[in-house]
Amino acid sequence: MAKGRVSFQADRCKACGLCVEFCPKGVLGFDNHTINTMGYHPVILLDTDGCTGCGICGLMCPDLVIQVEKE
Ligand code: SF4
Numbered sequence: 001m002a003k004g005r006v007s008f009q010a011d012r013c014k015a016c017g018l019c020v021e022f023c024p025k026g027v028l029g030f031d032n033h034t035i036n037t038m039g040y041h042p043v044i045l046l047d048t049d050g051c052t053g054c055g056i057c058g059l060m061c062p063d064l065v066i067q068v069e070k071e
């Protein structure tokens with residue numbers, strides 16, 4: 001299965017959860033150990049092997065936080 005690489009501009013994440021909800025693989029979640037400059041727990045990739053690079057998270061994010069590359 002295709003693999004993806006996902007990167008985040010963490011300080012722009014407002015933790016709305018849209019990307020987490022719509023990821024078909026369920027591999028996104030909030031980083032409870034980090035607080036960004038806006039005071040939120042930013043989204044991270046919880047399972048690097050589980051991402052297919054489908055790009056849905058990047059499309060869903062209203063704040064252009066997520067960049068997806070397909071490997
Ligand atoms: S690219 Fe697809 S599989 Fe990977 S984290 Fe985003 S929505 Fe999930």
Ligand code: SF4
Nearest residue numbers: 013014016017019061
């Ligand atoms: S959709 Fe964007 S702003 Fe919302 S939680 Fe995901 S990365 Fe953060």
